[in-house]
Amino acid sequence: MSQRLRFSLQLGFTLLVCLFMIVPIAMSVMAGLTENYFQGLQSGLTLRWVSEVWALYSDTIWLSIKLAMACLVITTLIGVPAAYGLLRSRHRIAHAIEELLLLPVAVPGLATALALLLVYGSYREFRASWLFILIGHVLFTLPFMVRAVHSVMHTARLPLLEEAASSLGASPWQRFFGVVVPNCASGILAGALMVVTLSIGEFNITWMLHTPLTKTLPVGLADSYASMRLEVGSAYTLVFLLMIVPLLVMIQWAGKLTGPRR
Amino acid sequence: MSQSSSITLTQCSRTFAGGHVALKPLDLHVEAGETLVLLGPSGCGKTTTLRIISGLERPDPGGRVHFGERDVTALPIEKRDVGMVFQNYALFPNMNVADNITYGLRIQKLSRAEIDRRLAEVLEMVDLKGYAERSIAALSGGQKQRVALARAIAVRPRVLLFDEPLAALDAKLRDRLRLEIGALLRELGITAVYVTHDQDEAMALGDRIAVMQAGRIAQLGTPREIYHQPANAFVADFIGAVNRLEVQTQAADGTFCVPGGTLRAPHLAKAATLYCRPEDIQVVPIEKAQLKGRIIESVFLGQAQQLAVDTGNDTTLSVRVSSRREWPAGSEIGLMIPEQALFQPTAPGARAHG
Ligand SMILES: Nc1ncnc2c1ncn2[C@@H]1O[C@H](COP(=O)(O)OP(=O)(O)O)[C@@H](O)[C@H]1O
Ligand SMILES: [Mg+2]
Numbered sequence: 001m002s003q004r005l006r007f008s009l010q011l012g013f014t015l016l017v018c019l020f021m022i023v024p025i026a027m028s029v030m031a032g033l034t035e036n037y038f039q040g041l042q043s044g045l046t047l048r049w050v051s052e053v054w055a056l057y058s059d060t061i062w063l064s065i066k067l068a069m070a071c072l073v074i075t076t077l078i079g080v081p082a083a084y085g086l087l088r089s090r091h092r093i094a095h096a097i098e099e100l101l102l103l104p105v106a107v108p109g110l111a112t113a114l115a116l117l118l119v120y121g122s123y124r125e126f127r128a129s130w131l132f133i134l135i136g137h138v139l140f141t142l143p144f145m146v147r148a149v150h151s152v153m154h155t156a157r158l159p160l161l162e163e164a165a166s167s168l169g170a171s172p173w174q175r176f177f178g179v180v181v182p183n184c185a186s187g188i189l190a191g192a193l194m195v196v197t198l199s200i201g202e203f204n205i206t207w208m209l210h211t212p213l214t215k216t217l218p219v220g221l222a223d224s225y226a227s228m229r230l231e232v233g234s235a236y237t238l239v240f241l242l243m244i245v246p247l248l249v250m251i252q253w254a255g256k257l258t259g260p261r262r
Numbered sequence: 263m264s265q266s267s268s269i270t271l272t273q274c275s276r277t278f279a280g281g282h283v284a285l286k287p288l289d290l291h292v293e294a295g296e297t298l299v300l301l302g303p304s305g306c307g308k309t310t311t312l313r314i315i316s317g318l319e320r321p322d323p324g325g326r327v328h329f330g331e332r333d334v335t336a337l338p339i340e341k342r343d344v345g346m347v348f349q350n351y352a353l354f355p356n357m358n359v360a361d362n363i364t365y366g367l368r369i370q371k372l373s374r375a376e377i378d379r380r381l382a383e384v385l386e387m388v389d390l391k392g393y394a395e396r397s398i399a400a401l402s403g404g405q406k407q408r409v410a411l412a413r414a415i416a417v418r419p420r421v422l423l424f425d426e427p428l429a430a431l432d433a434k435l436r437d438r439l440r441l442e443i444g445a446l447l448r449e450l451g452i453t454a455v456y457v458t459h460d461q462d463e464a465m466a467l468g469d470r471i472a473v474m475q476a477g478r479i480a481q482l483g484t485p486r487e488i489y490h491q492p493a494n495a496f497v498a499d500f501i502g503a504v505n506r507l508e509v510q511t512q513a514a515d516g517t518f519c520v521p522g523g524t525l526r527a528p529h530l531a532k533a534a535t536l537y538c539r540p541e542d543i544q545v546v547p548i549e550k551a552q553l554k555g556r557i558i559e560s561v562f563l564g565q566a567q568q569l570a571v572d573t574g575n576d577t578t579l580s581v582r583v584s585s586r587r588e589w590p591a592g593s594e595i596g597l598m599i600p601e602q603a604l605f606q607p608t609a610p611g612a613r614a615h616g
Contacts, residue, residue, distance in 0.1 A: 157350070163318055163352065164353075166318075167318075167423075168369060168414075169340050170340055170365075183355065185356075
């Protein structure tokens, strides 16, 4: 009896929390699809706001995608060898770096952005280009890539596999591409999804670094909330969700692949 | 098979970071085509020795490794032409059986036809025909180790190295695979170094055995020599069970007084302790006995009966007798030890632990 009661209470609580989180999102999505938010649903459903968002802000969406892809390429090219280096190194410094990998998560994005502005702010051309924001995104997302790959490398017993490969005549390069990379593919995938998601959603650093010509999706979103009708901002949210939710689902799925396996 | 080569280690020591000496300067020669077993308790330096031979580990400065006449000390493992079989299989989980086995052949850029031919050949050798397309995860431990073996011999190495390949398998499987590996090594006639802590494995596979103790070789010899003429107490203890009999007095004619009776061993020098193996002690009627004692423990093992006999010696004597008869604890027993079954270590040494 008390078991049933406890179950009901837990279920109720869980549902309540879900509602608490989902309702605002649902409201926002609805707002983006209704003719007039203040009159409510009876004013009718429309895609007008979505197309307006597209007309006004499509370049922010393209920039965000471009940034995320460039960020992905760079973090993969740097992150996978870096994780591998950390794994191989028995040096004390390697452990220190592993700890440092948490730092960008802990340091506020604003501080990272300020530091970047201090160092590179005076190079006008660079300051005005999207590459400047790219640097910020790489700094922010690289640790996630390294950590994801590193942890899979750990569980994959790579050193042993590499010893086996080397006994079969494989050179360090052949081992890296033939054994290391395929056996941490799930980690690279998980890291990649994480990097893309974080890059697309990144606001703090980007807001500090952007110029009127280099606005990303979240910056545009803030902009629209500040200066447009509520319906436009909400429709923008909808677009954002459509981009980010599939990525989040894929992260979940990749997480299962990376889980313990035998 | 490509030409097997002999292996020579000269003054190879290994000191790890922190000053831990895993291996004291060691000289070792393995003849071409010979199987040498490195045997010893955990931590005695077997793996380190094997890894120095393979090239995965470098000896401290001054140590040299030769394959045949060739100095390979500076060569990394991928240039040494060795095949290795590891305790944990170390198969590539992202490849199936065939791709694992042919990995080294693809590295060598052999022709497709040659690769297929060799694959079929080694699959046959390790009795895994029909398993080529299996994924590694779908194999049992024994099958995995056979794939690892096939992968190592497919590249036709000059030297085959094994690091406790059977330690992860259960007893039955271990025995069978041991026989198979033994047969394969004889068939291939390849130089092999085989690391194990299991004396049965060592006896069955080794042309010679190097018993290691705390970073050095305690004795190097044929299985027969190691068992019957152990160089020191450590070796005697580590290889099989051994009884120690304290000598009370010793006459010039080779008669030794020990607790419970007298023994004859004119071939032995002055000694404080005599050694003998449990299976060499014979049970005789009390009136003809050299030693008398009382059975204090009697364990039925199936293939034999293990008795612990108290003769007043420091430790009880362990005796192996036929299990057909009953040997109740508490009864008196008469024992006889043939002269040639008594021995003393040829060199003084520490006691074995464990
Ligand atoms: N990479 C290493 N770093 C430090 N000490 C090691 C390393 N490898 C082995 N050792 C030490 O060297 C000794 C011999 O090790 P090993 O050769 O693996 O022994 P075995 O294979 O006989 O069990 C052990 O005391 C072990 O702890
Ligand atoms: Mg070992």
